[in-house]
Amino acid sequence: MADQTSPPLLRCIDTTVTIAGMPVTRQLNMAIEAGQCWCILGRNGAGKTTLLHTLAGLRAANAGRIECLKLELHKYRRRQLARHLGVLLQDQESPFPVSVLETVLQGRHPHLHTWQWETAADVEIARQALSMVGLESFDQRNIQTLSGGERQRAAIAALLAQDTQLLLLDEPTSHLDLHHRIQILERLVQHCRDSSRALVLVLHDINLAARFADRALLLLGDGVTLHGEADEVLQTGTLERLFGHPLVAVETRVGRAWLPA
Amino acid sequence: MYRLPALPLLLALAAASLLSVWFSLNTGSAPVDIREAIRTPDSTAARILWELRLPRTAAAFVTGALLGLAGALMQVLLRNPLADPYVLGVSGGASFGALLALLAGAGTAALQGSAFAGALLSTLLVFSLAHGRGSWDTTRLLLTGVVLAAGWGAMISLLLALSPAQQMQGMLFWLMGDLSYAQLPVAGTAGLLVVAVTAIFLSPSLNVMAGGELYAAARGVAVNKVRTLIYLLGALATALAVTQAGNIGFVGLVAPHLLRLAGARDHRVLIPAVILLGGTLLLCADALSRSLIAPRQLPVGVLTALIGVPMFLFLLYRSRRPDG
Numbered sequence: 001m002a003d004q005t006s007p008p009l010l011r012c013i014d015t016t017v018t019i020a021g022m023p024v025t026r027q028l029n030m031a032i033e034a035g036q037c038w039c040i041l042g043r044n045g046a047g048k049t050t051l052l053h054t055l056a057g058l059r060a061a062n063a064g065r066i067e068c069l070k071l072e073l074h075k076y077r078r079r080q081l082a083r084h085l086g087v088l089l090q091d092q093e094s095p096f097p098v099s100v101l102e103t104v105l106q107g108r109h110p111h112l113h114t115w116q117w118e119t120a121a122d123v124e125i126a127r128q129a130l131s132m133v134g135l136e137s138f139d140q141r142n143i144q145t146l147s148g149g150e151r152q153r154a155a156i157a158a159l160l161a162q163d164t165q166l167l168l169l170d171e172p173t174s175h176l177d178l179h180h181r182i183q184i185l186e187r188l189v190q191h192c193r194d195s196s197r198a199l200v201l202v203l204h205d206i207n208l209a210a211r212f213a214d215r216a217l218l219l220l221g222d223g224v225t226l227h228g229e230a231d232e233v234l235q236t237g238t239l240e241r242l243f244g245h246p247l248v249a250v251e252t253r254v255g256r257a258w259l260p261a
Numbered sequence: 262m263y264r265l266p267a268l269p270l271l272l273a274l275a276a277a278s279l280l281s282v283w284f285s286l287n288t289g290s291a292p293v294d295i296r297e298a299i300r301t302p303d304s305t306a307a308r309i310l311w312e313l314r315l316p317r318t319a320a321a322f323v324t325g326a327l328l329g330l331a332g333a334l335m336q337v338l339l340r341n342p343l344a345d346p347y348v349l350g351v352s353g354g355a356s357f358g359a360l361l362a363l364l365a366g367a368g369t370a371a372l373q374g375s376a377f378a379g380a381l382l383s384t385l386l387v388f389s390l391a392h393g394r395g396s397w398d399t400t401r402l403l404l405t406g407v408v409l410a411a412g413w414g415a416m417i418s419l420l421l422a423l424s425p426a427q428q429m430q431g432m433l434f435w436l437m438g439d440l441s442y443a444q445l446p447v448a449g450t451a452g453l454l455v456v457a458v459t460a461i462f463l464s465p466s467l468n469v470m471a472g473g474e475l476y477a478a479a480r481g482v483a484v485n486k487v488r489t490l491i492y493l494l495g496a497l498a499t500a501l502a503v504t505q506a507g508n509i510g511f512v513g514l515v516a517p518h519l520l521r522l523a524g525a526r527d528h529r530v531l532i533p534a535v536i537l538l539g540g541t542l543l544l545c546a547d548a549l550s551r552s553l554i555a556p557r558q559l560p561v562g563v564l565t566a567l568i569g570v571p572m573f574l575f576l577l578y579r580s581r582r583p584d585g
Contacts (some may be wrong), residue, residue, distance in 0.1 A: 079482075082481025083481070086479065087479040092473070095341055095471065096521065097521065097526060106480060109482070110481030114465065
């Protein structure tokens with residue numbers, strides 16, 4: 001899918017990320033191209049969220065560079081950057097009452113001029129995003145009255161409404177039930193393939209990762225990383241080393257799955 | 262649609278503002294016919310109208326508008342609908358600053374500057390001390406604010422106890438707020454315009470900032486710049502209100518809350534609306550405080566506290582969510 005002539009959406013050049021002195025990545029070199037779906041896997045505390053925030057330009061890398069479309073992240077104005085890349089953060093909560101539609105419309109913020117109202121087109125984009133996550137009839141509900149899973153889907157809809165080429169999602173499946181986990185990921189992946197966007201998913205579930213991602217980045221601890229095609233990277237031995245737990249691989253009708261032994 | 266209530270709401274608030282101005286000009290210990298006062302410029306009625314009631318009415322409206330704005334801005338800054346410049350001790354800081362300048366014999370500009378410095382210092386203290394891990398914790402925030410307010414109260418009492426009493430405006434002015442000393446609010450009006458225009462300009466970012474700083478950054482808000490601006494504007498509005506009318510509480514809490522109940526949750530509506538409603542509320546409260554036990558006058562701060570305290574407690578009670 002990736003057009004070889006266009007610059008990568010995101011490129012890490014010798015990127016080192018550390019949390020409180022502990023390395024998450026050491027001189028990481030990788031490129032995220034349009035049409036790709038990446039998953040980031042690692043143990044608790046391996047720094048998945050920190051890395052995602054770094055890739056989104058929400059914090060600076062400790063060394064090395066990160067470029068979005070050949071321009072370093074920190075050289076963008078925030079509004080400009082938010083038109084290229086969008087982030088789903090973990091556990092978003094608003095202290096004020098806001099309707100679901102208003103929340104999703106906030107995704108349009110980087111596209112609006114100062115003190116401009118959302119147009120009918122913006123509302124239409126927000127409604128389409130809501131129907132993609134199956135919340136079309138929830139538009140007037142107060143976000144504070146929604147369940148955890150519904151709030152998560154509303155947050156994903158807001159990210160979709162932001163209409164960026166690169167989507168970074170931190171545990172998009174948290175709070176979601178089994179059906180919605182599959183449905184939302186399927187629709188996200190389809191959406192990105194159809195309009196040649198790229199997805200980066202921080203996931204806990206290796207089976208979901210193997211099912212939906214075509215690229216994988218493993219954080220093996222102490223700054224050691226492994227990345228590449230999902231089929232090559234997601235091997236039983238590697239995953240056992242990654243999680244420090246023995247695994248059993250099973251071939252199923254929907255692909256390979258791993259069970260903790 | 263969520264946008265529809267905006268215009269009728271703003272028009273209704275504008276009408277209410279005009280009505281409350283009329284009400285305030287008509288209220289006082291001496292009955293004054295406004296039409297007659299305008300027709301005969303040399304009469305006592307005219308003097309009462311132009312020299313007493315008009316300055317006081319203007320001061321009340323501008324002070325209320327400033328307090329409403331300060332409240333709405335601090336609520337975004339601290340991500341808490343219970344934030345109010347009085348409850349958080351910001352007004353106390355401004356009062357202390359103003360009083361200190363007054364005792365040192367400073368001029369008007371130095372007085373305003375000193376009040377502004379006190380408000381800034383106080384906001385900075387609340388901001389840094391109440392910052393829990395990652396997000397704002399209501400209990401911690403309110404405790405910090407209440408303790409700071411008590412501290413400023415003690416400092417104000419100390420200054421007043423040490424000062425020659427007859428030179429000073431009453432104790433109540435600095436602790437509870439009173440419009441009896443109000444003059445035509447020249448600096449206040451200029452300041453209100455600056456704060457209002459900047460806040461309206463910032464309002465789309467305020468909507469996103471209410472979701473948290475990381476969230477706002479991800480949505481394309483230049484967080485550091487906006488946070489600094491909100492912080493400066495909130496302190497400036499508080500300082501101007503305090504130098505005009507002393508330490509008046511709860512307008513900054515009540516006005517934004519009533520508007521959110523009325524559906525004005527979008528800051529592009531809330532900010533202009535809170536200017537009108539804050540002004541109207543304080544104007545009505547002041548007119549009442551002049552007429553309730555006429556010919557004696559209540560300090561208006563007493564009245565706003567009598568309305569604000571039960572409302573604050575109710576909000577605090579309701580903010581306990583069932584899921585903890």
